[in-house]
Amino acid sequence: MTAPLRTGLAALAALSLATAPLAAQTSGGSTYDAADPMIGTGGEGHTFPGAVAPFGMIQLSPDTDTTCEIRKCYGHAAGYRYEDPTIQGFSMTHFSGAGHSDLGDFLIQPLVGDATSLEPGAQRARFDHATEQARPGYYAVTLADSGVRAEMTAGTRVGVQRYTFPAGKDARLLLDLRSSLYSYPGKTLWSSIRVRADGTITGMRETRGWAPARKLYFAIRPSAPLTRHAFSNTEEKVAYNGFQGPGRGAADPAQLQGRALVAQFGFGVLDRPLEVKVAISAVDEDGAIANLDSERGDFDAIRADTGRAWERALGAVELEGPAPMKRMVATALYHSLIAPSVFSDADGRWRGPDDQVHAATGFTFHSTFSLWDTFRAEHPLLVLLQPERRNADFVQSLVASQQVSPFGILPVWQFHGRETWTMIGYHAVPVIADAYLKGIRGFDAQAALDAMVKSATYGPYGGLDQYMKLGYVPIDREPEAASKTVEYAYDDWTIARMAGAMGKADVAAAFGKRAGNWRNSFDAKTGFLRARKADGSYRTPFDPTAINYGSDYTEGNAWQYSWFVPQDQAGMFALLGGDAAAVNKLDAMFDFDNSKLDYSHAEDIAGLIGQYIHGNEPSHHVAYLYAYAGQPWRTQERLKQIVESQYKPTPDGLSGNDDLGQMSAWLVFTALGFYPVAPGSNEYVIGRPFLDRATLNLPNGKRFTVIADGLSEANPYVGKVTLNGRPLARGYLRHEEIVAGGELRFAMRATPNKGWATARAARPYSMSTAR
């Protein structure tokens, strides 16, 4: 697509300057206060505005549209689009920023009056954004047609709705088991619903969506007794070889099963708001009920608990700076603390990629691993900010999944315990290696390394058999071969790094060798990564600007992928002809005239700056590569260009899918002034800060403060850098320097400092000879 450059930050900077002095803007207000869940709910962000606890199992959020067809509802991946005029209901499960979709499980809509059409979506209610309130862990809106005030909150394993009905009106709920995100005929394989003797409503749904056969059970407990209920199956004329149960012909059997169920519940006229507590489980109805019971308390109690949990989680980074930037970064941090999500039941049971139920012993199983995205900055951010136990949970969840995988490999893109085979690579590998190398323990490292090696040597997956034989993935055997080759090589390097740290010299040697495989697909003559055929020749014709499904690259082209050698940027620059040639090529990428290009056929291609595509992940580290080439001031310039054009503190404030926190984690790191270009290196490349002051409250109790003296629109360049008062000559931080606590101070200025961090020894991993 011909993506218009975003000018949001500049616009807002102007706005904020017009309304209040800088000091007033930066004073007061916690990160929690500054976070705004509406950011990303329009435009390309695909985030949801609803209620979720940090890493919570339930994402209770309004769905404005669920009935779109495959490939036509890309924009509704999170159920809610800011520009939509109506809400269909509130469902329990949502992805935060995914490019593909599913979920939207168990849509509930409050209704008043008697008449109900059971046409899908007929219960739509208009709403006005003025009535909306979105806070971490809380969402509210007034449904204009019914006059119902709808409030949502969520604990780790429960969602609670509170509906205030107009006085004197019969309170009703509609539960539509047909509704889901990315819905299409045949998606629901089976569903059931029943009212239990104690008034708890339980049931399940099995769908074939993004996950091939996903079972999800629910338990719903309203605060008022049911006065009546009606279950309907709207699927007509189905060949069905069974008999009707009790209440045949009646609308109120105790149970109904089928593929198109709608339930209606009546509560009569209530003299107080109706609270509806919901839990889910992938295991069984008992699991959902136990999850429901695992978090006691009413709406207000759970809202308060979750509010405190968000204050704690977001308090990991204290922010000072211009209000719009603070809001953007606080929200980015919020978005980075949603997934991977808790997914085991309160009793530890979880359903795995084998569709079987397992017990998590000594850890909490998490799922929703968007690994191709999140290995880059999202997981490194969580390693830095979240307790060791949470990160160990991630690793244990990945390894436990591998151990029960029908293929014996680590997750590729997993949610709700199910593998989706989305995107490429075996990027659970760098996630585990990065955590291990940064000192995260609490998991069986040998089992993890075994899982990593198995994943990297499983021949049937993604051309790995050919990769192991030829040293590259041949395009005539496997699509997207060029991207796969370089990503495999990087993943291999992280195995070597971890194996080396563990003293496994043989594994380290074998995968260290494989880490060089990127060279086998890099065409020094054209200066691009290119797909090769099994006979060794490069595939022709070659167009470095082409973006197509099943092409040589994955959601991108040669411009973006040629830069993906985090483990050996030095080697790649050498092939290009040296640092100057690398800078020239970087400039050529950013300054590319894309006015003649049309990428509207491809999803996820948004946020273009020339051939740099910030809306998708392969570009995310590229601006930092100027620093590798000895020109950190060019990185600083590009970062300003990207932040100003790609982020805004508004609903359409994300230029691309947030991808389960990766777009946001990029902003959090970048705003702090450093970024993990090569997870596994334990280094963070220094860019430039975008906040006056930021303090990391680290899990070990230490504080690490970043100060940007003189930061302003007029002072976009880094002059001097000190770490704990001493000048820092190099262009990167070491992980241990951050976790030790301390102060990183930038002196910002109007002109580039072309003398800082330019020597090879001062440059980041693979460029420096210092290690």
Place this chain on the structure above:
Amino acid sequence: MTAPLRTGLAALAALSLATAPLAAQTSGGSTYDAADPMIGTGGEGHTFPGAVAPFGMIQLSPDTDTTCEIRKCYGHAAGYRYEDPTIQGFSMTHFSGAGHSDLGDFLIQPLVGDATSLEPGAQRARFDHATEQARPGYYAVTLADSGVRAEMTAGTRVGVQRYTFPAGKDARLLLDLRSSLYSYPGKTLWSSIRVRADGTITGMRETRGWAPARKLYFAIRPSAPLTRHAFSNTEEKVAYNGFQGPGRGAADPAQLQGRALVAQFGFGVLDRPLEVKVAISAVDEDGAIANLDSERGDFDAIRADTGRAWERALGAVELEGPAPMKRMVATALYHSLIAPSVFSDADGRWRGPDDQVHAATGFTFHSTFSLWDTFRAEHPLLVLLQPERRNADFVQSLVASQQVSPFGILPVWQFHGRETWTMIGYHAVPVIADAYLKGIRGFDAQAALDAMVKSATYGPYGGLDQYMKLGYVPIDREPEAASKTVEYAYDDWTIARMAGAMGKADVAAAFGKRAGNWRNSFDAKTGFLRARKADGSYRTPFDPTAINYGSDYTEGNAWQYSWFVPQDQAGMFALLGGDAAAVNKLDAMFDFDNSKLDYSHAEDIAGLIGQYIHGNEPSHHVAYLYAYAGQPWRTQERLKQIVESQYKPTPDGLSGNDDLGQMSAWLVFTALGFYPVAPGSNEYVIGRPFLDRATLNLPNGKRFTVIADGLSEANPYVGKVTLNGRPLARGYLRHEEIVAGGELRFAMRATPNKGWATARAARPYSMSTAR
């Protein structure tokens, strides 16, 4: 239908007289030796010839046709029809004699050579009955096209196939996950298959068939290593929002999921037969693997174990008599020992009517309860012949099902843990009451009684709300109202009987009163049970010969149902006008000229003798009612007429569906000379024996022998009866008299003894004033 009277027994009696003297025919041969699983596999029997252990979870049997449509494959309810020329494969699960169907799970066919069409049923192989061998626990056949010798055996939770491939031919297996009995588009909701690292093949299938959503997992372990495999999904052009896993495009991924899967396994050229061990589980794949491992040993070992188990189980009744009769009765006993089937996994887990997994503690969960059929004679036979533990397992399984039922009621027609809502009544109630009253313990009687009361008072089921209000089920509110009224009243009586025995006087009184409700639907003016409307009027027009779905009666008409008052036959006879009128009406039923009637539109209406329909259950006790009217010799005549016309020792030897053993249990009891007309009364009405001698080896170690002195075609009448040497003047036995052990001796003769058991005091329950 205009059913031709069967003349099998008479024909075979003639045959046997022609071939060997009686003494030679009756000598030697255990009941095990005499049992012939081919009986019932043609005609109306719906039994299967394959391998099953007593009450075994696996019924491993050939399927001759699985692709028929609903309502067109009634005859293939057990997968195999004797008259079919080809076998499609061998599947693990089958009903024994059901009128409706499902199952046929996990069809495997051995193949040779390379070419395979994946068209459903394309793997059909011709076969010749001469190559078949069917024994309890063993079945073999030679597939003519491939030359493969196929042998089947089964343990309690495993099935083992042994395939001997022609020398030098590549051995292959096809596993068709699309195939099932009563198959139709959309029946398979989902399925999956994978090859595990150790070579075990596991997977699952979820179907919406007779049971609304039934999950079944499998584990398959071949004795030879796989040399290759191919998984195919034959469903084309399905809207599906997922991505392909490893091996995309390849036929040999490690796993495949979908709705139309076929797997092929290659083993190369083998130098010994291929054994294929299979287990199933409703819980998960681990459950199936554990079940597989729960019975060690190869084909021959398991065949020997199961053979011994059948010798023990069938040894409960030693038989002497003409070979054809011995074969029929031995086979009937065999068929009565197949269901209810073990269904919990080896570790005790089972999936219940709530589709959730539960643990059986202290009992083995059994399922496949065809209760409308089996409460009559099948369960009473098992109470008599099977160990207390087995019967207590049945009761515990029923009560455990009630406790997790979404409706809180006992099973109606349950298989694989799932409720099907087939037929009417709450006949788990008499099964439990009969067991309890006959001294079966080992279950929580109070919990059982609670379950019975809940089932009898659950308003939404089958018009029970109206029944409780009006004292009958009104036909303008609920179909088949007349049948329901009388069956509910009988079930209520058994609750009263059990409650009385437990000292629960209030429950006994309440249900004792309900036991009289049959009167509210009995029209003394016409002498028929008739359906009434809610306003009290009888529905008109009234045709006592009409049989229709949704009519006043269930698979029958007023002729059959008017006799169903086992708890108060005396009261019913009084309404008819006394004993003589009752005998006249019985004769009118048996002697009815049905040549003008056509019942071909109704399933399960077979085996007609006038308006007596032996092929379906409502008639089963009717011949014994002459004895209630003081004319036991007329019962003796009718029994001869029925046995000779309704049973043959040939594949088409059952005149109606065996109905999970009820048709067979009728013959076992009848051949012994007594029958449980009113389960709950602890009485057996004496008919006439059909064997020279039969000895019951009772679970308590006692022996009860029945001797028929002078039995022959010429001596069809009972002259004198002695029990333990003393004359027995009454026309019924008490349960305690049998379990005490002893000898019941009949002196058979050519003419009726019109002086025996005619006094009211000598007649069975409700006629005698002696109790």
